[in-house]
Amino acid sequence: MGHSTSTAGWRKTLLSTATTVAIATSGAMAFSQAANAQETFKVGLVTFLSGGASGPFGVPAAQAAETVIKAINAGELPAPYNTPGVNGLQLESVVIDEAGGPTKQVEEYRNLVQRQNVNAVIGYISSGDCLAVGPVAEELKTFTIAFDCGTPRMFEELKNPAYFFRTGLDAVADNVGAVHYLKEMHGDAKRIAGIQQNYAWGQDSWLDFTLSLEQLMPEAEIVNNQTPQIFAGSYGTEISALQTRRPEIIHSSMWGGDMESFVSQANARGLLGQATALLTTGESGLHRFDGQAPNGTILGGRGPFGAFMPENDLSEWFNKAYEAEHGTKPSYPSSKMAQAILALKFAADNSGADGVPSSEQLAASLKGAEFESVSGTVRMALAGGHQALQDMLYGEYHYTPGQGAELRNIRAYAGECVSAPDGVNAQQWIKDGFPGAKCD
Structure with missing residues (x-):
């Protein structure tokens, strides 16, 4: 299909950026690294970058993340998200390809948390991947938002979650x-x-x-x-x-x-x-x-x-910014990724933390909350406050x-x-x- 080139190009740009960051960080002095660790909030982003789900779903979601994170860091979002960063920290992302199935995604998740030391994870389009990762998020006590996956089994199987949330709807x-x-x-x-x-x-x-x-x-x-x-x-x-x-x-x-x-x-x-x-x-x-x-x-x-987005300041900003950067209007996977990142900013900004909020602080902040989004007001009213109602x-x-x-x-x-x-x-x-x- 005609989308493979743009997908590859997008991945190449992303990898080049990541490599540049890695080289710059490894060449810096220990003091700079320590300061950098305190000044950023690191989020793992998981979405399809290859395979049949990438062109229509995964890449638009990744592009939305790129657009929204850039605006968050610059303080360019409309209110109530017009303060730079998350809880004042620059938002740094590590992007992972969701292709490969549930077993691979569990490995990738563990790698994000235990080796990449991310502070939170946002991701998962496939219901199979969601079902596999949910229990691992609880085991590793890591604040995690499923931005899309729709299986209603999620919170039937993952009873009384502490760290796992879904900011979209189910099937x-x-x-x-x-x-x-x-x-x-x-x-x-x-x-x-x-x-x-x-x-x-x-x-x-x-x-x-x-x-x-x-x-x-x-x-x-x-x-x-x-x-x-x-x-x-x-x-x-x-x-x-x-x-x-x-x-x-x-x-x-x-x-x-x-x-x-x-x-x-x-x-x-x-x-x-x-x-x-x-x-x-x-x-x-x-x-x-x-x-x-x-x-x-x-x-x-x-x-x-x-x-289907309602007209509000956030959706108007998102429509314009996304189309300006990516040459097409945002589809629903893009909007849902934007919503999950806004939920993360809401949770961090309202966590009461000094510096990087803990997973416990983020979870306490988002549980049962109402927050504004590109889709209007989101109520985390189901699954004991861990699932959106819209x-x-x-x-x-x-x-x-x-x-x-x-x-x-x-x-x-x-x-x-x-x-x-x-x-x-x-x-x-x-x-x-x-x-x-x-x-x-």
């Missing part, structure tokens, strides 16, 4: 919101199919979607669900199987390169002329499809991110040659409408008919 909100949107915009649809990557994220997404469908659109029939391996890239067999079932709606939680490949192949084969695709992560392709997705395709951005939004893709893509018919569903109350099992909550849900 429950994605899929409950998706069915609310279908009911509102395609309420007469009867034949529903799906295609999901065959691992925790895809399985959980489909379960939450189908359970919600039973509650909100009981007349609808599930006619098929295909489960290719993650990063398969070629979906001819699955597309043929879906076509024979004549669905009206095709739900997919596939993300990154997989999602884009499926849309392109399904569109070319005529499947998306017969059925409307509902893509829970589709916003990442908004400015990349270039008309390859049919108008009317339903896109989600996993919350109020990317093109609205879920969906809209329709429309592409006009010469003018580009836009979202139409956007609808927002309140956080209390699409997420289970704190401490309640999400699947049981859906099966019970969403008790306590507040949907306007």
Whole structure:
């Protein structure tokens, strides 16, 4: 694909910078090194820099980190983040490639904490990586923010975390919101199919979607669900199987390169002329499809991110700064990375620490907090104050040659409408008919 060169170029620049910093530091006197250690806050950033998830997901997230960290260090962000640095310290990043799977990521995490001596870690797009790293963050007592990974199992398996946080939403909100949107915009649809990557994220997404469908659109029939391996890239067999079932709606939680490949192949084969695709992560392709997705395709951005960001001083600054530096509008992975870094600055600035805040101070500061972001006000209201609660939004893709893509018919569903109350099992909550849900 045409994105490999820019990705390689971006990595080369980053590595050159890192090398320069390393050489400069090693050549300095011990006094300078000691002073430097006290004057910086070191954060590990983990995102896909190679593989199928890098172009649409990992690199935009890394670019967002670069833009936001630079502005934080210069004190150029809008209020309430207009003080330079985090707790007055310059923010230094060590960027790690998330490619390689959970076992490799656990090794990389240990390396960041025990050898690179980072003060905190922000990262993880893949749910498998998140599930593997969470317990290690607790073991090593290191303040860690998952900026994207969406598995609802995260805080079911990691009970009573002290150090691990997620500043985005989980797949429950994605899929409950998706069915609310279908009911509102395609309420007469009867034949529903799906295609999901065959691992925790895809399985959980489909379960939450189908359970919600039973509650909100009981007349609808599930006619098929295909489960290719993650990063398969070629979906001819699955597309043929879906076509024979004549669905009206095709739900997919596939993300990154997989999602884009499926849309392109399904569109070319005529499947998306017969059925409307509902893509829970589709916003990442908004400015990349270039008309390859049919108008009317339903896109989600996993919350109020990317093109779904509300208008506020932070989102206005972020849109302009990101586009000026990277030549395209920020997608939802970019926005979610920006949000996680703002959460880190909020936690550090409000930690009460003298100098570098400890992981305990950062965690105490973020737990149950409300902070401002590019997405509006974020409430850390779930998982005992470790998980964000926000609205879920969906809209329709429309592409006009010469003018580009836009979202139409956007609808927002309140956080209390699409997420289970704190401490309640999400699947049981859906099966019970969403008790306590507040949907306007």
